[in-house]
Amino acid sequence: MIKVIGLTGGIASGKSTVVDFLISEGYQVIDADKVVRQLQEPDGKLFNAIMETFGSDFTDENGKLNRAKLSALVFSDPNQRQKLSNLQDEIIRKELYARRDQLIKELGEKSVSNKVDAEEQPKKSSVNQIIFMDIPLLLEYHYEGFDEIWLVAIPENLQIERLMARNSFTEEEAKKRISSQMSLSEKKKYADIILDNSGTIDTLKKQIQQELARIIKEK
Numbered sequence: 001m002i003k004v005i006g007l008t009g010g011i012a013s014g015k016s017t018v019v020d021f022l023i024s025e026g027y028q029v030i031d032a033d034k035v036v037r038q039l040q041e042p043d044g045k046l047f048n049a050i051m052e053t054f055g056s057d058f059t060d061e062n063g064k065l066n067r068a069k070l071s072a073l074v075f076s077d078p079n080q081r082q083k084l085s086n087l088q089d090e091i092i093r094k095e096l097y098a099r100r101d102q103l104i105k106e107l108g109e110k111s112v113s114n115k116v117d118a119e120e121q122p123k124k125s126s127v128n129q130i131i132f133m134d135i136p137l138l139l140e141y142h143y144e145g146f147d148e149i150w151l152v153a154i155p156e157n158l159q160i161e162r163l164m165a166r167n168s169f170t171e172e173e174a175k176k177r178i179s180s181q182m183s184l185s186e187k188k189k190y191a192d193i194i195l196d197n198s199g200t201i202d203t204l205k206k207q208i209q210q211e212l213a214r215i216i217k218e219k
């Protein structure tokens, strides 16, 4: 059976850093933020609905969604955030589950022809037996169907610091985004594994390797 790991964590906690490492190790990852961006392209399933609801002012000079403008609106007004969620949630959810099912199907077919690998090279074959879904709002939006939930955790002061540095946000902008999400202490209640990312990226990688080794051993 292919294991599906849900990866989540607050904004700028380090999910993409975890994903980069998993990909470098050969694992397949469905990245929800990336999928949302594709769906929001002018030929994607969300673009027209956003324009109808928020107006064509929310485009940039290339006719694409002006994400910065929409972002400024939804993170300063919970009602607008809810409005965006109402129109996007079902389509995003359907797309993510469809991609998961497709990936499981592809890997399932591969693993039939790779039986020898599984016995002789368990690590090599594990990349075909575990998939990851990086979903920032996994807990807020009650995504289900995971064998394990991994939570990337950092204390709020570090989160603010990293978010301000990465997005060139003011402290106020960073705090607005963070406070629109479930708190870390609440998230911890639902997590199976907590990856502490308050240290170096190397320390984070070691924790991931440990968890991967555990799953491979359990299989």
Ligand SMILES: CC(C)(COP(=O)(O)OP(=O)(O)OC[C@H]1O[C@@H](n2cnc3c(N)ncnc32)[C@H](O)[C@@H]1O)[C@@H](O)C(=O)NCCC(=O)NCCS
Residues within 6 Å of the ligand: 010, 011, 012, 032, 033, 036, 067, 068, 070, 071, 074, 081, 085, 088, 089, 092, 135, 136, 137, 138, 141, 177, 180, 181
């Ligand atoms: C609001 C939008 C336009 C802002 O775009 P922008 O380019 O500024 O940010 P980006 O998409 O890179 O998101 C960065 C991070 O913001 C956080 N975030 C995004 N949307 C939300 C939200 N509605 N509530 C809380 N946090 C959010 C997440 O941690 C995410 O990783 C965009 O994020 C969006 O459409 N969000 C809704 C996405 C959604 O509903 N996803 C569901 C599955 S995760």
Ligand SMILES: Nc1ncnc2c1ncn2[C@@H]1O[C@H](COP(=O)(O)OP(=O)(O)OP(=O)(O)O)[C@@H](O)[C@H]1O
Residues within 6 Å of the ligand: 009, 010, 011, 012, 013, 014, 015, 016, 017, 018, 033, 136, 162, 163, 166, 197, 198, 199, 200, 201, 204
């Ligand atoms: N252990 C670390 N030490 C120092 N900087 C780090 C560490 N881990 C991640 N970072 C940096 O912190 C920032 C946020 O990390 P990353 O982009 O991986 O977070 P994220 O959870 O994917 O964010 P988002 O929710 O916006 O998608 C990035 O600039 C990244 O390079």
